[in-house]
Amino acid sequence: MAERMVIIGGDAAGMSAGSQARRLRGPDDLEIVAFERGDFTSYSACGIPYWIAGMVSGPGSLIVRSPEVFRDQYAIDVRLRHEVTAIDLDRREVVVRALDDGGREIREPFDTLVYAAGAVPNPPPWPEQDVGGIFGVQTLNDGMALREWLSSHPHMRRGVVVGGGYIGVSMAESLVRRGLAVTLIDRAEQPMSTVDTELGKVVRDALVGIGVDVRSGVSATGIDHENGRVTAVHTTDGTVPADVVVLGLGVRPNTRLAAEAGLPLGVTGGIRTDPHMRVIGEPGDGANSRFAGIWAVGDCVESVHRVTGQPVHIPLGTHANKQGRIAGLNIGGVHATFPGVIGTAVNKVCGLEVARTGLLERDVQRAGYRYVTTSVESTNRAPYFPGAAPMTVKIVAERPTGRLLGAQIIGQSEAAKRIDPLAVAIWNNMTVADMTGLDLGYAPPYAPVWDPVLIAARKAANILEREAR
Numbered sequence: 001m002a003e004r005m006v007i008i009g010g011d012a013a014g015m016s017a018g019s020q021a022r023r024l025r026g027p028d029d030l031e032i033v034a035f036e037r038g039d040f041t042s043y044s045a046c047g048i049p050y051w052i053a054g055m056v057s058g059p060g061s062l063i064v065r066s067p068e069v070f071r072d073q074y075a076i077d078v079r080l081r082h083e084v085t086a087i088d089l090d091r092r093e094v095v096v097r098a099l100d101d102g103g104r105e106i107r108e109p110f111d112t113l114v115y116a117a118g119a120v121p122n123p124p125p126w127p128e129q130d131v132g133g134i135f136g137v138q139t140l141n142d143g144m145a146l147r148e149w150l151s152s153h154p155h156m157r158r159g160v161v162v163g164g165g166y167i168g169v170s171m172a173e174s175l176v177r178r179g180l181a182v183t184l185i186d187r188a189e190q191p192m193s194t195v196d197t198e199l200g201k202v203v204r205d206a207l208v209g210i211g212v213d214v215r216s217g218v219s220a221t222g223i224d225h226e227n228g229r230v231t232a233v234h235t236t237d238g239t240v241p242a243d244v245v246v247l248g249l250g251v252r253p254n255t256r257l258a259a260e261a262g263l264p265l266g267v268t269g270g271i272r273t274d275p276h277m278r279v280i281g282e283p284g285d286g287a288n289s290r291f292a293g294i295w296a297v298g299d300c301v302e303s304v305h306r307v308t309g310q311p312v313h314i315p316l317g318t319h320a321n322k323q324g325r326i327a328g329l330n331i332g333g334v335h336a337t338f339p340g341v342i343g344t345a346v347n348k349v350c351g352l353e354v355a356r357t358g359l360l361e362r363d364v365q366r367a368g369y370r371y372v373t374t375s376v377e378s379t380n381r382a383p384y385f386p387g388a389a390p391m392t393v394k395i396v397a398e399r400p401t402g403r404l405l406g407a408q409i410i411g412q413s414e415a416a417k418r419i420d421p422l423a424v425a426i427w428n429n430m431t432v433a434d435m436t437g438l439d440l441g442y443a444p445p446y447a448p449v450w451d452p453v454l455i456a457a458r459k460a461a462n463i464l465e466r467e468a469r
């Protein structure tokens, strides 16, 4: 009889696990069923802000693989609008509610379970539910609801975004592009807290430059509503009128079902797995563990940060896809491990490219490293070449070893992907002295003769070298 694999969550992580396992094991050997409570599989949430802004089409183009493709090409039985409500580890079954069938409850057996339920958005600080005009942007359904609201209320003028992380910042820009007057409310000192404050200031200036009213150091506290629609957001700095509110308050691992079933959660709140993405059992219980055959991948798990060795929860699509693939390879019989993360992330906002990898300066301070930091103002191309634009590269290196700990880049074009050589350097424990000799490409349309990345590394290496003399 075929082994039975059940997947909870039909997006990036879950469906990567399913498709990879299928590539290695045929349907006679492995039956795969995926339960997804929403209306879509494998879509790009990352594209939602650009779709809302009208920069890309949607929602169809944001769907990478439909349920039909999974059924026909991968022999994966995808059941949309089916919500898993419990995991019964003793009976090796999941309890599922069929949302379009009057909530009928079914029980589905499994030999192998992949928990890929993603993340849940942090809730807003007001008790009211079901007030019209307030949207998250976590799922494609959320994006569709917001698009529909904006299209069906063409006279709306005032948008408020609560939360200034990378999603909130992108959404503020998207609403401006749709013609709204936008206020961004963020309790941090500067928006875009994924980078250090001085780079966040550059993002702030860019947002202000396109007309966003950025209120930093301010918390939302409540809302006003009339006739079931939001009319204003209360903040610690007064009341802001609002016709539409978008929430970008961050996410946490979606672990309710896992926790109820007794799966182990780590200090970050994410599910603990080993490097194969197998849920970690009790010490010493080996193959007899209740968690044997249970895997967890994507935004619901915690990962190891390769620089600090500490557990972190960094919910990104890039990790979700890789972790799903690793679980699928192992389920398919190929030994594979997920090597950890270093926090590399890139974003585009208001014509700026913002990138980071490794630790921020504030992370380094908090972790108690001795460090040196350098910041370089340069250009993306030879200064005389058309399109040359300013670029800032900041790096943080360990003192006195010179090991690169983190880097951030901000610039107008060709900035974001310049973070990649720095990510590779951190991944391979390179020092800033090692980096100064890197053979990076040069031609005037692509870089100054000394690439800003090399100049930043050299500046840091010089400081450390002087100190060592």
Ligand SMILES: Cc1cc2nc3c(=O)[nH]c(=O)nc-3n(C[C@H](O)[C@H](O)[C@H](O)COP(=O)(O)OP(=O)(O)OC[C@H]3O[C@@H](n4cnc5c(N)ncnc54)[C@H](O)[C@@H]3O)c2cc1C
Binding pocket: 008, 009, 010, 011, 012, 013, 014, 035, 036, 037, 038, 044, 045, 046, 047, 048, 049, 082, 083, 084, 085, 116, 117, 118, 119, 137, 138, 139, 167, 254, 257, 297, 298, 299, 300, 315, 316, 317, 318, 319, 320, 346
């Ligand atoms: C607006 C936005 C922009 C982003 N931009 C980027 C970016 O630029 N780069 C990047 O790397 N990442 C980005 N991300 C993050 C990225 O989208 C996520 O990290 C990725 O989708 C995580 O994949 P996942 O499969 O772990 O979780 P999810 O994509 O959240 O999928 C989990 C699925 O599980 C389903 N589910 C949950 N509970 C149940 C249940 N009980 N029963 C059945 N189904 C269930 C959910 O409906 C969901 O479809 C962005 C996210 C958002 C929201």
